[in-house]
Amino acid sequence: MTSGITEPIVNAPRSADSQSAPTGPRRDWMRNQALIVWVLLLLCLPLSRLASESFPSVSLVANVLILGLFLAVIAFGQGLVVLTGGIDLSVASSVALGAYLTGSLWAAGIPAVVAVILAVVACTAVGAINGLVISRFGFPAFIVTLAVGTILASVLLGVARGAPAQRSPEGLAALFRQETTLIGVPVAIWLFLVMAAVGLFVQHKTTLGLRAYALGNSVPAARNARVNVARVTVSVYGVAGAAYGLAGVMLLGYSSGADLNVGEPWLLPSIAAVVVGGAAIRGGSGTYSGTLAGALLLTLIGIDISATGLAEGYKQIVYGAVILIALLGSRLAGRRS
Amino acid sequence: MTHIEIRNVSKRFGATAALSDVSMSVETGQIHGLLGENGAGKSTLMKVLSGVVRPDAGKVNIGGHRLQLGSPRASREIGLAMAYQELSAPPNITVATKLCLPKLPTHFGFAVSQRQLTERARARLREWEADHLDPHAVISALSLAARQEVEIVAALSSSPKLLVLDEPTAALSDPNWLFRQLERVTAAGAAVIYITHKLNEINAICDTGTVLRNGRAVAGFTRGELSEDELVELMIGRSFNHAFPAKADQSSIGEVVLDVSDLTAGVKLSGVSMKVRAGEIVGVAGLEGQGQRELFYALAGELRPRAGTVTVSAKPGTVDFSLVPEERKSEALFLQMRSDFNLTLPLTSQFSRASVVSRRRERQLSEKVASEVNLAPKMLTQRIADLSGGNQQKVVFGRAVAQSPRCLLLFDPTRGVDAATKLEIYKMTREFAAKGHAVLVYSTEIPELVGLCDRVCSLYGGQIVAEHTADGLIESSVMRSVLGRSPEVVR
Amino acid sequence: MSIVESLTRRSIGTNRETRIALIVFVACYGAVLFVTPYERNSYAFNNFAVLMTPLAIAAVGTTLVLITGGFDLSVAGTISLSNVIAATTMAKHPDAIPLIMLIVIALGLLIGLVNGLLVVRAGLQSLAVTLGTFIILTGIALVVLPAPGGEVPEFFALALTDPLGPVPIALIVLLLLAGACWAFSTSPIGVAAYAVGADRQAALMSGVRVGMVEIVCYTLAGGLYAAAGLYLTAITASGDPNAGRPFLLTCFAAMALGLVGFRGGSGSAVAAILGAGSLVALPKLLFAAGVEDFWSGALQGSVILIALAIPVITMRLAASRRPRTDVQEGVPA
Secondary structure: OOEOOOOOOOOOOOOOOOOOOOOHHHHHHHHHHHHHHHHHHHHHHHHHHHOOOOOOOHHHHHHHHHHHHHHHHHHHHHHHHHHOOOOOOOHHHHHHHHHHHHHHHHHOOOOHHHHHHHHHHHHHHHHHHHHHHHHHHOOEHHHHHHHHHHHHHHHHHHHHOOOOOEEOOHHHHHHOOOOOEEOOEEHHHHHHHHHHHHHHHHHHHEHHHHHHHHHHHOHHHHHHOOOOHHHHHHHHHHHHHHHHHHHHHHHHHHOOEEOOOOOHHHHHHHHHHHHHOOOOOOOOOOOHHHHHHHHHHHHHHHHHHHHHOOOHHHHHHHHHHHHHHHHHHHHHHHOOO | OEEEEEEEEEEEEOOEEEEEEEEEEEEOOOEEEEEEOOOOOHHHHHHHHHOOOOOOEEEEEEOOEEOOOOOHHHHHHHOEEEEOOOOOOOOOEEHHHHHHOOOOOEEOOOEEOHHHHHHHHHHHHHHOOOOOOOOOOEHHHOOHHHHHHHHHHHHHOOOOOEEEEEOOOOOOOOHHHHHHHHHHHHHOOOEEEEEEOOHHHHHHHOOEEEEEEOOEEEEEEEOOOOOHHHHHHHHHOOOOHHHOOOOOOHHHOOOEEEEEEEEEEOOOEEEEEEEEEOOOEEEEEOOOOOOHHHHHHHHOOOOOEEEEEEEEOOOOOOEEEEEEOOOHHHHOOOOOOEHHHHHHHHHHHHHEEOOEEOHHHHHHHHHHHHHHOOOOHHHHHOEHHHOOHHHHHHHHHHHHHHOOEEEEEEEOOOOOOOHHHHHHHHHHHHHHHHOOOEEEEEOOOHHHHHHHOOEEEEEEOOEEEEEEEHHHOOHHHHHHHHOOOOOOEEO | OOHHHHHHOOOEOOOHHHHHHHHHHHHHHHHHHHHOHHHOOHHHHHHHHHHHHHHHHHHHHHHHHHHOOOOOOOHHHHHHHHHHHHHHHOOOOHHHHHHHHHHHHHHHHHHHHHHHHHHHOOOOOHHHHHHHHHHHHHHHHHHHOOOOEOOOOHHHHHHHHOEEOOEEHHHHHHHHHHHHHHHHHHOHHHHHHHHHHHOHHHHHHOOOOHHHHHHHHHHHHHHHHHHHHHHHHHHHOOEOOOOOHHHHHHHHHHHHHOOOOOOOOOOOHHHHHHHHHHHHHHHHHHHHOOOOHHHHHHHHHHHHHHHHHHHHHHHHHHHHHOOOOOOOOOOOO
């Protein structure tokens, strides 16, 4: 895996091909994985009682949705990239770029809305660069995004120097306050629902999404089916970049400010959410519904563990164990990874 | 005395029964032919024997010992050696390494001894009359013929009790070399299962044989017992001659659609010129590596030509070319997706507006294309990997035709396809041509070209060396010209 | 054939990657020496060797796995865990330090074995699995030592980091490591690992015990990560539950600079060691040139991209210079 250009499936899958595709109701195992995770999510809600006496509660659900918003946005981008058979390691610095640009442009006097747009555009450009290098030169996505991410982080450091923390535009911060509601529901939750709708739409109802699935299955076959591989690759990474940037903007508002480390905690969870949601790292399969479920599940578990007052270490152990269990679960369910 | 016994082997892949209750026996020192069309189950049986695939039912005895199925190691240890059709050498190792795997000679069990490795490899190459091969060459640098030779020598060198060869002469430049080695190995007491669909080879070297059709063993025979026609009938389930649709008569052939002039591409194509007219099916015949792949892929736009021009008339059609490629599994199919996805992906403009996909119109389109290639609607929602080879090929074909190309390019379109589907594909090809399109077909099967095409051009050394039409379009003539042994146009 | 030929000719492919990695390293380190007069003494050289050793050891581990076609993210977790275990136990039991080291390495081997079993027997994707084990290991490290602290007896730190006469112990370690890499690549298991990475199915059909080879590679890698963690502990003389985190990216960066093929089946672990050296040399270069520390990431990232481009450029140059006569069948898809 992890070339941005997927190799055709000539290598034997881990299971010898005596384990054939299951027939009957297990046939659409892809959707099953997402379903399983949604079910798990719903099961874990009442289980939250173990974490805290006051759980489960409306405020717990609200918190999961609000906190899960950021992961939902970032994992959407990562999910699209993984769908094409690649992986995006530039997440952390792109998120930081989104937050930093918004904050610093606004501080320089540019209207908040314009600053946000410019920030997202800049992150889209970074993503497009990833896509360009990957498709033009055929370098593996892993390394290209790693290199670009490292360069970007370094450039941000160099440019910011000494004044790393940005303050958030007032309007943006207001959006994320609990009190700001629309029909009694916090705006942040509305944003989550919008993101869910947009993500599902882009991945499953646009030609870009279709072509991303094609690329992840087989690049030669995509060419044969008249897919412009280079253009789709650039678009996918570009859209992903936009998502990371947008998440950075949101985080800036949510925390009423952000420093350049704002993106650090999100790279690994973004991969985890995508994988738990049933997407194959190799590409070509998975749904955004699954990614959403994975993001929410991981967020819920994170909140639960924090509520128990357990040390950070145990939180990580459980987090990692959930990932492994989800992987093993999907393997057992579909006899395929 | 029966040496090898295969009893009641069955294997399903998804919805397809690749093998159903197959049984056969092979004696020591004999060559047993396994005959069948592409997709009949021959390769699957071989994978069962080699342990790469575990069957759902059945047992295998070698020399009285029961073979543990599903374990490549067990198969090896019991004395089975394989020469696979897909060529089982990792591309990054040397010939010497491949020949000596899995037990590489070492210095004190520690580091691989290159000296011993090379000596051992050379000895093996010499033993089997293949010492023109360089032990130090890396597999990926070898020609297909050389790789096949390496594959065969590796199998021969393991002193097997049972040697299984899957289409071993597909790429060989000198099949007689193989036949000589097989004589020697059987004289030494080995049994051989020789998998092929080439009748002349069966008659030449096989003592006994089994015919597979659609996963079943439909007949056993001894040498000379059955005529070629009888064998063919057993293989395809009906007489061959009536298989092809009627050719185009001169009046239904129209204007020139495709005009190729002096096309040079890749390393192997050196200046090819041809014209294909509306309503015409033109065949390209040639041995491995004569430039046919370069020709088709250059026309399809996947390979940039170095010289020459290609002109396509303005109509009929929406796109200039559409290609059904050589290996559907790696070049055409999206294996994790459903069949309807595979059918309609290139046609997004027909079911989307401003990049937004209409699921309803997508479904309608897939149903329409499926009906045009006789695919059952229930297959649309199945994963394409679960479909049989024939149905998969129909999906690729249907998708190519649905794009309404002015010229349809078919590269070995019936490879790995069962006989019934082959006939469907011939029919659909002819129907497509009759609508006023041009069709260019390459096939490794000369009888297929002769039966299907209005004209056949023979490619040799990257150039067209002969053209066969009308009365000149007979197998023997085409066979001669692809071997480079015949001049000009043959009428 | 002569002994030399017998030793240097490989069962697989060419030595091109190692040569290019050597050039890259010489360029980077050479530039450092050129620009900085005070790097040109044995004390500075020892420092450099010491600094690059943990990364070199870890990069060899990730290379072993990558050769078989897998991605091992658990490197960071194992290093952190080794570091905190050493930092919390060595000071209290200074006599048992060799035993502690053995236990830590055994633990690393065990972790690698678990990874290998999950990948091979359970058939899970390596990137996803090792992501999970990485997070779990980080968690365990946090439980052992929730915040940076702990200490290590001085003699342990010095034993690994001081020079032995004129020769840095670190250099000896690196040379031994390189020797082990070479031994691995010429061993039957090494050859098998390359074959598996290039084409798993073909290797299986050729009689290679694919599963066992992969498990061995993951296991050895785990042991190497633990060793890298121990060496890191000698350098920092303290514990940090996130000590391994930077290694996640730097290991893969080192492999990229060592031109290890990211698709599997090619590349050399020795080249990865050189890549680690290049990666460590670059910030020094910046420092020497008076450029602020901020820009070191940009330089590293750019050098990685350049290193990736080198084989592409050389291949294009070679292709345009001579006609391809012995090329294989097939058209680029």
